[in-house]
Amino acid sequence: xxxxxxxxxxxxxxxxxxxxxxxxxxxxxxxxxxxxxxxxxxxxxxxxxxxxxxxxxxxxxxxxxxxxxxxxxxxxxxxxxxxxxxxxxxxxxxxxxxxxxxxxxxxxxxxxxxxxxxxxxxxxxxxxxxxxxxxxxxxxxxxxxxxxx
Amino acid sequence: xxxxxxxxxxxxxxxxxxxxxxxxxxxxxxxxxxxxxxxxxxxxxxxxxxxxxxxxxxxxxxxxxxxxxxxxxxxxxxxxxxxxxxxxxxxxxxxxxxxxxxxxxxxxxxxxxxxxxxxxxxxxxxxxxxxxxxxxxxxxxxxxxxxxxxxxxxxxxxxxxxxxxxxxxxxxxxxxxxxxxxxxxxxxxxxxxxxxxxxxxxxxxxxxxxxxxxxxxxxxxxxxxxxxxxxxxxxxxxxxxxxxxxxxxxxxxxxxxxxxxxxxxxxxxxxxxxxxxxxxxxxxxxxxxxxxxxxxxxxxxxxxxxxxxxxxxxxxxxxxxxxxxxxxxxxxxxxxxxxxxxxxxxxxxxxxxxxxxxxxxxxxxxxxxxxxxxxxxxxxxxxxxxxxxxxx
Numbered sequence: 001x002x003x004x005x006x007x008x009x010x011x012x013x014x015x016x017x018x019x020x021x022x023x024x025x026x027x028x029x030x031x032x033x034x035x036x037x038x039x040x041x042x043x044x045x046x047x048x049x050x051x052x053x054x055x056x057x058x059x060x061x062x063x064x065x066x067x068x069x070x071x072x073x074x075x076x077x078x079x080x081x082x083x084x085x086x087x088x089x090x091x092x093x094x095x096x097x098x099x100x101x102x103x104x105x106x107x108x109x110x111x112x113x114x115x116x117x118x119x120x121x122x123x124x125x126x127x128x129x130x131x132x133x134x135x136x137x138x139x140x141x142x143x144x145x146x147x148x149x
Numbered sequence: 150x151x152x153x154x155x156x157x158x159x160x161x162x163x164x165x166x167x168x169x170x171x172x173x174x175x176x177x178x179x180x181x182x183x184x185x186x187x188x189x190x191x192x193x194x195x196x197x198x199x200x201x202x203x204x205x206x207x208x209x210x211x212x213x214x215x216x217x218x219x220x221x222x223x224x225x226x227x228x229x230x231x232x233x234x235x236x237x238x239x240x241x242x243x244x245x246x247x248x249x250x251x252x253x254x255x256x257x258x259x260x261x262x263x264x265x266x267x268x269x270x271x272x273x274x275x276x277x278x279x280x281x282x283x284x285x286x287x288x289x290x291x292x293x294x295x296x297x298x299x300x301x302x303x304x305x306x307x308x309x310x311x312x313x314x315x316x317x318x319x320x321x322x323x324x325x326x327x328x329x330x331x332x333x334x335x336x337x338x339x340x341x342x343x344x345x346x347x348x349x350x351x352x353x354x355x356x357x358x359x360x361x362x363x364x365x366x367x368x369x370x371x372x373x374x375x376x377x378x379x380x381x382x383x384x385x386x387x388x389x390x391x392x393x394x395x396x397x398x399x400x401x402x403x404x405x406x407x408x409x410x411x412x413x414x415x416x417x418x419x420x421x422x423x424x425x426x427x428x429x430x431x432x433x434x435x436x437x438x439x440x441x442x443x444x445x446x447x448x449x450x451x452x453x454x455x456x457x458x459x460x461x462x463x464x465x466x467x468x469x470x471x472x473x474x475x476x477x478x479x480x481x482x483x484x485x486x487x488x489x490x491x492x493x494x495x496x497x498x499x500x501x502x503x504x505x506x507x508x509x510x511x512x513x514x515x516x517x518x519x520x521x522x523x524x525x526x527x528x529x530x531x532x533x534x535x536x537x538x539x540x541x
Binding site: 009013014015016017018019020024028048049050056075076077078079080081082084085086088091093094096098106107108109110111112123139141143 | 273274275276277278279280281282283284285286287288289290291292293294295297298301302303305306309351352353354355356400403404405406407409411412
């Protein structure tokens with residue numbers, strides 16, 4: 001872990017909170033319990049992410065957040081060098097991954113790839129989720145990070 | 150009756166303020182907007198009081214009614230904002246202005262963009278606040294928060310899928326800097342770039358070096374759109390609009406990087422519509438201005454506008470192909486967003502007009518068809534094609 005806190009990145013970045021309209025609240029409730037929940041349409045079965053108020057496929061509003069196995073594949077990635085936020089000033093390079101869930105209609109989420117920030121990253125590699133809890137922050141939050149299987 | 154913008158309007162005048170590094174403009178952003186409008190009207194040889202409409206993009210802060218009041222305009226008929234997409238709205242704003250003029254809603258519309266990043270905040274910085282909600286909650290806490298970081302993810306995937314090498318991105322940067330050395334307006338005039346300097350420059354976010362990224366500037370740019378029937382009443386050789394389109398593909402706006410077709414400049418559906426309207430093909434394009442937020446976006450735009458196949462990028466995107474006057478596809482001949490000025494891309498539309506007129510500082514010979522691509526990788530994007538009278 002990098003210094004400055006208990007997370008992959010130094011503390012001080014904006015903390016994620018549920019949208020005021022509640023759209024993604026079940027996602028954040030899930031990750032706080034160590035569960036990765038994405039949105040699924042109960043009418044047609046389609047998965048979608050980011051969350052919407054209706055299903056993009058059949059337009060039903062009968063949507064639920066359903067748990068998915070915390071395993072995905074690296075769809076793309078980037079190694080960031082230039083800090084664009086004061087909290088990252090002394091961070092050094094870090095890796096952001098775009099993780100795809102091929103079994104769940106190719107839904108994708110963003111996270112960091114844990115481990116050496118200089119590591120070689122291979123698109124297509126399987127990665128496992130690591131729930132990074134920040135209980136002592138105000139407000140408390142949980143990030144979903146990733147580790148090569 | 151055929152419904153098309155082709156040949157219905159002309160660009161009577163273009164103008165810009167001096168271009169400044171962010172924070173160095175001596176004037177307020179709203180005054181910069183006024184100065185660009187005045188410059189474009191002077192170029193056209195018209196009184197600014199003849200202007201009866203404004204079109205802009207990316208939530209430009211210079212309100213059309215305030216501009217009309219400041220300029221003493223008698224009859225404001227059109228006030229239009231292209232919704233969303235940042236610099237992807239440049240040619241879209243022109244399309245909207247053209248639609249208004251072509252249909253008789255207005256007679257003389259100014260398309261403009263005024264931007265003083267030094268006065269209102271830099272595009273390249275992340276948000277500093279305690280908490281974040283909405284789409285940003287799913288990216289910002291992971292350190293993905295700037296445009297460079299958002300778009301590097303797409304470009305990395307495209308390079309992976311098609312075996313594109315860093316040299317292709319470098320060639321685009323070298324071409325822009327090469328052209329800027331002949332353009333006294335360019336912020337990077339007198340500051341040439343070499344392969345070595347590019348290779349040695351720091352990473353911003355892989356695969357973008359410093360020189361793959363646009364500038365952050367202060368200034369303003371404007372162009373005057375009039376009916377084609379009156380194109381010859383103005384001071385310069387007429388520049389006609391052959392086509393202008395905007396839009397995006399299926400679920401391009403799906404949040405948290407979930408567009409199903411992800412590694413794209415967003416032009417796959419727009420480019421065919423543009424060529425269809427303009428009644429030209431990529432082989433007819435004499436010179437290209439292609440928005441460089443980041444070189445990777447230029448690369449994908451060039452592919453998606455049909456100038457090379459995705460798997461030919463390494464061979465096609467070499468400096469000699471991209472520089473005026475003799476390259477196969479002279480690109481960003483003013484220095485563009487990398488080296489002339491980042492006026493949110495509207496400077497590219499002005500340069501495209503100058504190429505039609507024969508007034509570029511890197512003039513390509515015998516230009517009849519001059520194309521602009523605005524703001525790749527966002528949604529909606531836009532692009533347009535200008536032509537000489539011979540193309541009508």
